[in-house]
Amino acid sequence: MDTNIARTFDVKRLRQDFPILATTVRGKPLTFLDSGASAQKPRQVIEAMTRCMETAYANVHRGAYHLSEAATESYEAARVAVQNFIGAAEPEEIVFTSNSTMAINLVAHSFGRGILKPGQFVLTSEMEHHANLVPWQMLRDAGLGIGLRYVRVTEGGELDMNDLAAKLADGKVGLVAITHMSNVLGTVTPAARIVKMAHEAGAKVLFDGSQAVVHRHVDVAALDADFYVFTGHKLYGPTGIGVLYGKRKLLDAMPPFLGGGDMIESVTLERTTYAAAPARFEAGTPAIIEAVGLHAAIDYVTAIGMDAIEAHERALVEHAMRVLPGVEGLRLLGAAQDRGGVFSFALEGVHPHDLSTYLDRSGICVRAGRHCAEPLHARFAVDGGTTRASFGLYTTPEEIDLLAEKLVDARRFFA
Amino acid sequence: MSSGAEDIQDLYSTTLRDLARNPAHRGKLDNAAATARGDNPMCGDRVDIFLNFDGPRIGETRFVARGCEICQASAAMLAEMVPGKSPDEARALGEGVKTMARTGQTNDSTGEMARLSIFAVVHKFPSRVKCATLAWSALDAALSGVRETSSE
Ligand SMILES: Cc1ncc(COP(=O)(O)O)c(C=O)c1O
Numbered sequence: 194m195d196t197n198i199a200r201t202f203d204v205k206r207l208r209q210d211f212p213i214l215a216t217t218v219r220g221k222p223l224t225f226l227d228s229g230a231s232a233q234k235p236r237q238v239i240e241a242m243t244r245c246m247e248t249a250y251a252n253v254h255r256g257a258y259h260l261s262e263a264a265t266e267s268y269e270a271a272r273v274a275v276q277n278f279i280g281a282a283e284p285e286e287i288v289f290t291s292n293s294t295m296a297i298n299l300v301a302h303s304f305g306r307g308i309l310k311p312g313q314f315v316l317t318s319e320m321e322h323h324a325n326l327v328p329w330q331m332l333r334d335a336g337l338g339i340g341l342r343y344v345r346v347t348e349g350g351e352l353d354m355n356d357l358a359a360k361l362a363d364g365k366v367g368l369v370a371i372t373h374m375s376n377v378l379g380t381v382t383p384a385a386r387i388v389k390m391a392h393e394a395g396a397k398v399l400f401d402g403s404q405a406v407v408h409r410h411v412d413v414a415a416l417d418a419d420f421y422v423f424t425g426h427k428l429y430g431p432t433g434i435g436v437l438y439g440k441r442k443l444l445d446a447m448p449p450f451l452g453g454g455d456m457i458e459s460v461t462l463e464r465t466t467y468a469a470a471p472a473r474f475e476a477g478t479p480a481i482i483e484a485v486g487l488h489a490a491i492d493y494v495t496a497i498g499m500d501a502i503e504a505h506e507r508a509l510v511e512h513a514m515r516v517l518p519g520v521e522g523l524r525l526l527g528a529a530q531d532r533g534g535v536f537s538f539a540l541e542g543v544h545p546h547d548l549s550t551y552l553d554r555s556g557i558c559v560r561a562g563r564h565c566a567e568p569l570h571a572r573f574a575v576d577g578g579t580t581r582a583s584f585g586l587y588t589t590p591e592e593i594d595l596l597a598e599k600l601v602d603a604r605r606f607f608a
Numbered sequence: 609m610s611s612g613a614e615d616i617q618d619l620y621s622t623t624l625r626d627l628a629r630n631p632a633h634r635g636k637l638d639n640a641a642a643t644a645r646g647d648n649p650m651c652g653d654r655v656d657i658f659l660n661f662d663g664p665r666i667g668e669t670r671f672v673a674r675g676c677e678i679c680q681a682s683a684a685m686l687a688e689m690v691p692g693k694s695p696d697e698a699r700a701l702g703e704g705v706k707t708m709a710r711t712g713q714t715n716d717s718t719g720e721m722a723r724l725s726i727f728a729v730v731h732k733f734p735s736r737v738k739c740a741t742l743a744w745s746a747l748d749a750a751l752s753g754v755r756e757t758s759s760e
Pocket of ligand 1: 229230292293294295322324325372374375376401403404424565
């Protein structure tokens with residue numbers, strides 16, 4: 194770990210930015226280990242959204258008056274912030290959606306139905322969140338002759354790259370849609386390699402960056418990704434806003450997804466011509482306040498530095514890898530070389546539900562269940578679910594120690 | 609608000625924990641007259657109920673449960689209590705359990721509902737209510753000739 198970065202990253206001070214972290218649960222300090230499901234919000238985000246509503250709010254792109262212009266300016270500034278955050282070439286490549294789920298559905302609909310051809314396949318993996326699985330199954334089942342393939346996951350919880358190569362080999366895959374970081378295993382996938390292999394096989398690539406973008410510096414241009422999606426609420430921003438990045442020429446070639454206001458060029462009763470991207474894909478009044486909140490969240494993590502956040506989380510992962518395996522009866526899912534701060538596990542003799550209720554009584558929030566990844570749980574023969582602890586930039590090693598201690602207690606309690 | 613430690617001791621009472629571990633009534637019933645599966649898709653809990661009839665009354669009842677202790681105990685209690693009841697009586701009992709798990713209240717604190725009162729504390733744990741009611745939903749489905757039901 195780069196010690197210079199470590200020195201400037203003061204987790205105690207950063208925690209003070211998050212009002213909720215100062216609250217208590219039944220008299221116990223809050224130990225929030227469910228940031229992978231949704232992250233807590235810093236004051237900077239909360240205040241930016243309030244300020245927008247108090248001083249600069251009106252609908253966007255519609256009014257020729259000062260307030261509407263101000264709101265439009267903030268909304269478009271958020272787009273530029275996202276563009277810079279993920280290294281997109283132009284703001285027009287950034288489409289605001291309501292979350293990752295909608296962004297993937299947009300691609301499944303517009304690119305899937307509009308661009309893919311009968312006989313082509315979408316290639317996804319066994320490691321996906323349902324958000325990157327169900328839309329592709331729906332496309333497969335739409336009767337358009339588009340098939341679906343899955344890349345296998347190894348016992349260690351990594352993508353089976355030989356299987357990926359084999360499934361690309363016949364050149365029939367039109368789109369590879371794969372997670373950039375697993376929300377269950379923490380595995381960070383070899384994105385650059387996937388892009389290279391896919392492009393050589395003539396396929397475009399979409400990454401589900403819902404988890405990755407929170408933990409790593411992402412550069413879509415350097416990756417040469419064709420599509421990249423993420424969701425605001427996991428990045429310390431508000432709910433209700435997500436992002437689809439798409440290469441300009443791909444977006445321009447795609448038909449619209451939803452129809453309505455703001456996405457048109459001209460409308461007569463006979464026909465409509467559509468606006469260019471990104472407006473084409475943003476029908477209706479967008480999430481203006483949420484875009485402002487996302488902008489503030491991006492400014493927040495950027496000021497800390499994604500590299501510093503990554504270093505902090507690597508230290509946390511190393512700490513967890515030292516501490517958690519010491520808990521008797523604990524089985525971690527996956528053992529990827531490159532992983533982020535997400536740990537799913539089974540604790541012998543204790544059902545995940547009972548465990549999370551038990552931990553909750555100590556102020557510890559973890560997630561129990563299958564984390565919207567049923568096929569992956571079936572793959573690892575834990576159909577009944579697992580317990581997941583996931584870290585944020587505000588997570589401390591002491592919280593991981595407390596978790597480990599309470600896991601030992603829980604095992605005694607349920608023995 | 610009460611302290612966490614007390615609640616959790618109440619929730620995981622000795623009675624509940626013994627039931628959750630009790631091997632009685634477990635396993636499939638081959639050639640069951642009625643059967644249904646209850647799934648909680650959010651967490652993966654699953655209860656299969658198998659039952660036979662004794663004339664107009666429910667006869668031998670068995671279950672296979674994959675789930676937490678509350679889910680296991682609830683299915684075990686069900687299998688113990690419904691034999692000898694008419695389908696309507698069994699359904700009414702199930703309604704009683706559901707109401708109790710959701711609200712902590714019961715309109716009948718005698719007899720069988722008193723035994724079931726170990727599930728009343730579940731109402732203090734809203735995310736766990738379905739754990740206590742899943743087996744009873746599966747029973748409802750089996751009695752109505754539906755083979756699958758979901759807690760959602
Ligand atoms: C990997 C991954 N993909 C997609 C999603 C879906 O995000 P959202 O529900 O915000 O659309 C999540 C989170 O729930 C996730 O972890």
